[in-house]
Amino acid sequence: MKISFSFILLFLTFYIQAQVSPELFEPNTISNGGVFGLTISPDSKTALWVLSKGKRDTLTIMESNKEKGQWTKPRIASFSASEGQWKDIDPMFSPDGKMVLFQSNRNTDRTSDRKDFDIWAVKLSNQGWSQPYRLEGSINSDASESYASITKDGTIYFMKENDNKTGLSDIYFSILKDGKYQQPQNMGFPINTNERESNPYISPDGKYIIYFSSDKSGFGEVDLYISFKRKDKWTTPKNLGSHINSKFAEFCPFVHQKEKRLYFSRQEKDGDRFKENLYFIEFDSNNYK
DSSP states (O other): OOOOHHEEEEHHHHHHHHOOOOOESBBBBBBSBBBBEEOOOOTTTTEEEOHHHHHHOOOOOEEEEEEEEEOOOOOOOOSSSSHHHHHHHHEEETSSEEEEEEEEETTTTTTTTTOOOOOEEEEEEEEOOOOEEOBBBBOOSOOEEEEEEEEETTOOEEEEEOOOOOBBEEEEEOEEEEEEEEOOEEEEEEOOOBBBEEEEEEEESSSSEEEEETTTTTTSEEEEEEEETTTEEEOOOOOOTTTTTTSEEEEEEEEETTTTTTEEEEEETTEEEEEEEEEEOOOGGGGGO
């Protein structure tokens, strides 16, 4: 029997993937059962994530720096809510490492009774973090925007409730023009469906996207999927597989380009709380093309 080279290559790819399991990121020190949404700077020296304590009543962005190969004791990021007076979520470094996007329900420059999340940004320099600012333009609305990631050209991909109510949530994008973000556009099918789609990580060149979906064909409550942009169209999404997705919920994906790692969060319901931790695994998007 003659076996083609492509078949052997495909078999080896899946075999190698099956032998690798995600590892817990900094157990106890950072992954303490109540954290999600990790992002790491391109130089691998600064980590940001959300401290949830297994609930959603207090959400704070934490920070740690790598010194002599070790992550320092976590502290509240200077731009986040030091006393829990508002909620901050989903930090994400820009490809050049000079800016971090995050979402907040703070009511600076808007009516005091609003509780939705808007997309904010903070810049990083040798002097530290700047004052955070709410993005200008049409990207923010009266609905909640969350989990924003950005390409090298400044286009932002994020989640918000679908305007026509056909999906539980959809992924949108907004382009930067004349310093302001334009009216968001729904990514449409095959990315968005009648299921819940959220937490988009867009590659720096905008050529692939990883996100979660509640598609019933998955392994758990929500799974991570990948899609590639070819000739201005997105390919049919592929499940990242059982070596990454589990019977629990995987969310908040982030690919560190230099480290060639996929970082993500995993959530397990534990009574009236969540057990949430950060994981990483070696990752090459080409294995899914």
